[in-house]
Amino acid sequence: MKTSKKINLNEKEMPGKWYNIQADMPNKIQPLLHPGTKQPIQPGDLEALFPLELIKQEMSPERFIEIPDQVADLYRIYRPTPVHRAYNLEKALDTPAKIYFKNESVSPPGSHKPNTAIPQAYYNYKQGIKKMTTETGAGQWGSALSFATNFFGIECKVFMVKVSFNQKPYRKSMMQLWNGSVIPSPSMETQAGRAFLAEDPNCPGSLGIAISEAIEVAATHDDTMYSLGSVLNHVMLHQTIIGLEAEKQMEMAGDFPDLIIGPFGGGSNFGGLSFPFLRHNFTGGKKTRCIAVEAASCPKLTKGKFEYDFGDTAGMTPLIPMYTLGHKFIPPEIHAGGLRYHGAGAIISQLLKDGLIEARSVDQQESFGAAVAFARTEGLIPAPETAHAIAQVIREAKIAREEGIAKTILFNFSGHGLLDMSAYDQYFSLGNGSTAAHQEALLGQLINA
Amino acid sequence: MKTSKKINLNEKEMPGKWYNIQADMPNKIQPLLHPGTKQPIQPGDLEALFPLELIKQEMSPERFIEIPDQVADLYRIYRPTPVHRAYNLEKALDTPAKIYFKNESVSPPGSHKPNTAIPQAYYNYKQGIKKMTTETGAGQWGSALSFATNFFGIECKVFMVKVSFNQKPYRKSMMQLWNGSVIPSPSMETQAGRAFLAEDPNCPGSLGIAISEAIEVAATHDDTMYSLGSVLNHVMLHQTIIGLEAEKQMEMAGDFPDLIIGPFGGGSNFGGLSFPFLRHNFTGGKKTRCIAVEAASCPKLTKGKFEYDFGDTAGMTPLIPMYTLGHKFIPPEIHAGGLRYHGAGAIISQLLKDGLIEARSVDQQESFGAAVAFARTEGLIPAPETAHAIAQVIREAKIAREEGIAKTILFNFSGHGLLDMSAYDQYFSLGNGSTAAHQEALLGQLINA
Numbered sequence: 056m057k058t059s060k061k062i063n064l065n066e067k068e069m070p071g072k073w074y075n076i077q078a079d080m081p082n083k084i085q086p087l088l089h090p091g092t093k094q095p096i097q098p099g100d101l102e103a104l105f106p107l108e109l110i111k112q113e114m115s116p117e118r119f120i121e122i123p124d125q126v127a128d129l130y131r132i133y134r135p136t137p138v139h140r141a142y143n144l145e146k147a148l149d150t151p152a153k154i155y156f157k158n159e160s161v162s163p164p165g166s167h168k169p170n171t172a173i174p175q176a177y178y179n180y181k182q183g184i185k186k187m188t189t190e191t192g193a194g195q196w197g198s199a200l201s202f203a204t205n206f207f208g209i210e211c212k213v214f215m216v217k218v219s220f221n222q223k224p225y226r227k228s229m230m231q232l233w234n235g236s237v238i239p240s241p242s243m244e245t246q247a248g249r250a251f252l253a254e255d256p257n258c259p260g261s262l263g264i265a266i267s268e269a270i271e272v273a274a275t276h277d278d279t280m281y282s283l284g285s286v287l288n289h290v291m292l293h294q295t296i297i298g299l300e301a302e303k304q305m306e307m308a309g310d311f312p313d314l315i316i317g318p319f320g321g322g323s324n325f326g327g328l329s330f331p332f333l334r335h336n337f338t339g340g341k342k343t344r345c346i347a348v349e350a351a352s353c354p355k356l357t358k359g360k361f362e363y364d365f366g367d368t369a370g371m372t373p374l375i376p377m378y379t380l381g382h383k384f385i386p387p388e389i390h391a392g393g394l395r396y397h398g399a400g401a402i403i404s405q406l407l408k409d410g411l412i413e414a415r416s417v418d419q420q421e422s423f424g425a426a427v428a429f430a431r432t433e434g435l436i437p438a439p440e441t442a443h444a445i446a447q448v449i450r451e452a453k454i455a456r457e458e459g460i461a462k463t464i465l466f467n468f469s470g471h472g473l474l475d476m477s478a479y480d481q482y483f484s485l486g487n488g489s490t491a492a493h494q495e496a497l498l499g500q501l502i503n504a
Numbered sequence: 505m506k507t508s509k510k511i512n513l514n515e516k517e518m519p520g521k522w523y524n525i526q527a528d529m530p531n532k533i534q535p536l537l538h539p540g541t542k543q544p545i546q547p548g549d550l551e552a553l554f555p556l557e558l559i560k561q562e563m564s565p566e567r568f569i570e571i572p573d574q575v576a577d578l579y580r581i582y583r584p585t586p587v588h589r590a591y592n593l594e595k596a597l598d599t600p601a602k603i604y605f606k607n608e609s610v611s612p613p614g615s616h617k618p619n620t621a622i623p624q625a626y627y628n629y630k631q632g633i634k635k636m637t638t639e640t641g642a643g644q645w646g647s648a649l650s651f652a653t654n655f656f657g658i659e660c661k662v663f664m665v666k667v668s669f670n671q672k673p674y675r676k677s678m679m680q681l682w683n684g685s686v687i688p689s690p691s692m693e694t695q696a697g698r699a700f701l702a703e704d705p706n707c708p709g710s711l712g713i714a715i716s717e718a719i720e721v722a723a724t725h726d727d728t729m730y731s732l733g734s735v736l737n738h739v740m741l742h743q744t745i746i747g748l749e750a751e752k753q754m755e756m757a758g759d760f761p762d763l764i765i766g767p768f769g770g771g772s773n774f775g776g777l778s779f780p781f782l783r784h785n786f787t788g789g790k791k792t793r794c795i796a797v798e799a800a801s802c803p804k805l806t807k808g809k810f811e812y813d814f815g816d817t818a819g820m821t822p823l824i825p826m827y828t829l830g831h832k833f834i835p836p837e838i839h840a841g842g843l844r845y846h847g848a849g850a851i852i853s854q855l856l857k858d859g860l861i862e863a864r865s866v867d868q869q870e871s872f873g874a875a876v877a878f879a880r881t882e883g884l885i886p887a888p889e890t891a892h893a894i895a896q897v898i899r900e901a902k903i904a905r906e907e908g909i910a911k912t913i914l915f916n917f918s919g920h921g922l923l924d925m926s927a928y929d930q931y932f933s934l935g936n937g938s939t940a941a942h943q944e945a946l947l948g949q950l951i952n953a
């Protein structure tokens with residue numbers, strides 16, 4: 056039997072702490088600014104939106120932060136997650152590269168998002184909070200937060216980007232099953248929503264708009280807190296459990312990634328996998344190239360500007376020092392709803408500015424071609440967001456073939472596409488075929504392109 | 505930290521052989537009869553439908569049969585699967601019972617079905633077969649076979665029961681993604697299909713009808729073989745990998761099941777989990793009660809007759825000695841499409857007749873109540889079929905509470921319901937509520953009922 060196909064950790068090997076990259080970054084991030092005064096925000100400024108413990112984590116200089124027992128206990132519903140070796144894809148691509156992926160799709164909501172939803176719900180619960188609001192694009196985040204708040208008896212209201220609300224009815228059902236309530240955004244429930252609808256009654260919505268709505272509800276209700284599924288430092292912190300596990304698993308495989316690839320919306324899955332490896336780059340240990348892959352139609356990292364900008368469209372959040380397309384940018388209606396965000400987190404932006412990570416973009420057509428090739432070789436069906444990472448993996452595997460270098464690639468299989476099947480239907484209906492002949496053609500294309 | 509929540513095997517501990525219960529049954533099954541001559545069928549009679557290796561397995565007296573390397577290799581995409589301890593459900597039910605479940609939903613198609621789809625595709629491939637046909641109810645089986653045949657370059661044609669074809673569009677998309685072609689049944693493609701449509705143009709279809717169509721295509725095309733996802737002995741054989749793994753995992757947990765529960769359509773997931781444990785009953789070892797749970801609207805085990813009957817509606821299969829509602833029975837259009845089958849496998853039927861296993865039925869309303877309770881306590885969303893087993897688990901956990909007995913229950917979480925969310929929507933739309941108050945009421949009901 057060849058090398059192991061799946062590298063599993065047992066529960067006792069699950070990391071007991073999250074890793075905080077802020078402790079090790081060569082250049083620290085610039086401070087968030089208060090939207091009114093333009094002065095660095097103080098912890099107190101965030102107390103209307105977040106519980107104290109999360110504010111502390113947001114600004115913490117500590118290298119490692121303990122995972123509470125109740126959080127670890129809920130993590131164990133689906134964690135540790137496996138690392139797979141993609142032998143079939145390697146073979147189809149005829150590449151000397153070794154391709155591994157961390158499979159975060161095994162969580163009940165189907166993505167990496169519960170890694171931060173669970174601790175966020177937990178810290179709100181500890182502070183006695185009974186209601187939370189959030190936004191969601193394709194629904195991965197909203198379903199993860201509903202999944203998590205349900206365990207703590209917290210009511211969860213989710214503003215779901217309207218185009219995704221219509222495209223992904225099953226994700227909405229999932230949230231409702233877990234006691235979440237779901238509102239298509241922009242909505243008439245908030246001042247921000249009403250303003251966007253007044254401007255364009257057919258507005259498809261965006262993550263930026265949905266964030267404005269969710270924040271407004273939290274800011275105007277004393278009993279309600281807000282929760283964000285990406286971008287912020289504490290979100291990245293929680294997601295590092297992905298990379299910390301993967302580090303152990305790569306060691307078990309007797310390998311180390313030369314290259315880490317993750318899809319990029321606001322940074323949470325990419326940061327979660329890459330930060331624990333990046334730390335070795337900073338400390339003079341092994342070197343890993345880390346590539347964030349964004350949607351070509353929402354190219355903040357590859358074509359945006361580094362500047363202070365709002366995290367939401369209405370301009371209610373603190374000003375964040377980040378790569379951005381401008382907070383008024385409304386991305387085209389691509390299937391990868393999770394990548395439809397105008398900005399990037401402050402940590403990721405600083406790392407990119409300092410040349411410590413890289414960014415690439417992939418268009419929708421290429422991403423689905425890669426997703427189909429992956430589903431037909433490895434058997435797993437990727438989420439449209441994840442498909443962007445796979446497209447970049449295929450590009451890199453081809454380069455490895457051309458160069459004849461057996462590099463080791465690790466990517467984040469951040470979510471499955473079982474609730475995105477209509478997107479695949481549409482891809483096929485656009486003349487992309489669905490026959491065995493197409494498969495051969497597709498892989499032939501992959502191999503010879 | 506309390507006892508482990510998930511018991512994982514590593515790849516090296518995956519069983520290398522399937523278990524054949526025919527070697528140990530106190531009373532052997534009666535022979536299948538030829539539909540024409542009514543004489544016991546000979547291996548040669550099946551050669552138009554199945555490859556030789558599967559025919560051999562169907563009739564084998566061997567206790568253990570080796571799993572081929574290429575099959576084991578594909579199993580390792582998702583196997584070994586975890587056993588979970590359902591602490592939250594236990595707590596919600598305030599029961600002294602310990603509840604474990606084997607999680608077969610982690611396979612890419614989302615159910616236990618690939619356990620037999622992979623070896624069936626493999627043995628066909630070894631015999632040089634290029635085309636296969638099959639039937640599917642809710643689509644779990646059809647997607648599993650498409651998933652498997654795709655790896656071996658075999659074309660797969662799936663007759664999908666029309667009511668499910670309309671209810672579950674995403675399962676159809678999944679099959680197409682894996683290169684399967686999907687035809688709503690009854691169809692105009694076969695003589696059998698045309699006859700059913702002539703009788704009733706609005707015929708919703710049934711597994712029995714779809715089997716007739718798939719067999720007709722295989723029987724009338726030299727290059728095409730047929731594949732069945734349940735009922736037959738070789739299918740049960742392949743599924744025993746579930747119970748063989750679970751046996752090791754229960755030992756790791758320091759426990760042994762007093763009670764095994766599985767949903768019941770044709771017997772494959774129930775047999776797969778229970779047979780390896782039943783063997784100890786036969787040989788005077790530990791005793792485990794095994795309960796098959798069928799849909800109340802399709803009650804072959806609890807209300808059917810034990811007699812020779814056809815496996816399909818048109819009467820093309822051999823006559824099978826089994827519990828049946830009659831091969832002309834067309835079940836109501838419940839969401840659990842996989843349970844809409846008029847008969848049961850010969851082995852299961854013999855075991856039930858001999859009092860060695862038990863059967864219960866659950867109606868759709870009770871099954872969805874159980875599924876919602878499970879999704880809200882354990883976080884995983886059950887397939888409608890699986891929900892039937894969960895309803896019985898809840899009944900048994902309540903009995904344990906009344907009797908004050910800490911019995912150990914193991915059930916088969918045979919599939920997830922992510923592609924069945926519309927069924928949940930319908931359950932809620934029927935006035936079953938979806939608020940936190942409902943959750944409390946529901947669990948209150950579970951606890952006090």
